[in-house]
Amino acid sequence: MKYLCLAYYDVPTYEALTPEQKSALFPKCKPHDDALRATKKLVVSASLGAAPRTARTRAGKVSITDGPYVETKEQIGGLFIIEADDFEEAMEIAAKHPAARIGEELGWVVEVRPIDRWLEPEP
Template identity: 50%
Template sequence: SFDAEMQAAGEVTWGGSLSWDSKSMRFKDGKLIVTDGPFAETKEVVGGVVIIEAPDFDAAVKLASLHPAARMGEELGWGIELRPMDYCPAIREAEAACIS
């Protein structure tokens, strides 16, 4: 139901390459913790990818904190990493061609 709600609101979009700039978030003791990341010393892996459209990191954090995996991560010790997508004119042109 989360995916359907995000798609209906126009906040789920397409995929592309990821920027090196990122933030990691997780819940601990019921509180949202946001840090800069990723860091080379971590041993985390990507379990899945959701592409959302948000005007800035604050809005992205708010949307990502609603994802069911964010709360499950508190119990299981995992977090969510947020990265902006790099701008690629060719991808934007292809996307526009698919829509029209």
Template identity: 50%
Template sequence: MKYLCLAYYDPAEFAAMPPADKKALVSQCPPKDAQLKATGQLRVSASLGEPAIRLQPRSGKTQKIDGPFTETKEVVGGFFIIDAANAEEAIKTASLHPAATLGEQASWRIDMHPIGFFEQYEGKPA
């Protein structure tokens, strides 16, 4: 089963960190990312840019709304997809991501969602 993992953070808390603390925190991310990649279960990983854009139907037309949209102060800063045999294995694997183990002072966290159907479109003819 595949799992979509959304990595959240609080931009205000991250920005308020002293530069030396921020640098120390961020320097710990590459080794964590390497551990996650070494599992062989990582399918895709990316950081997300701001601002987000929402498309939604309204009065029979597609309406564009600029984000962020979360009801809390956290925003999605990145995502990754892992392939795991079960939820326990997915949790173990996702726990290697920096957002699961570092950055408590910036409110880093991960939400995991099982993916019921997954189709990769890259490289397929249109």
């Protein structure tokens, strides 16, 4: 079964970091992703940009606005999709991700959701 893992970060805490501190965070993810990919448990991994936009329909018209759908100080900074036998294994895998490991000092967290329906891309 596949699971979507969303890595959230605390915006004010992240913005308070120096450029050197910020650049030191990202190299921690690649070795982790490479090791997980070797086990065939990692399907995809991606970092997300910090300027989201939202599209929604109101009164029959599509409205596009800046920002995330909900007001929150936490933003999604990345995602990864994993293969796991069950939710317990998915949580074990997610707990080893660097975003989960630096959560206490930087306010980061990894949310795990089962993917109910997976559509393979057409050839």
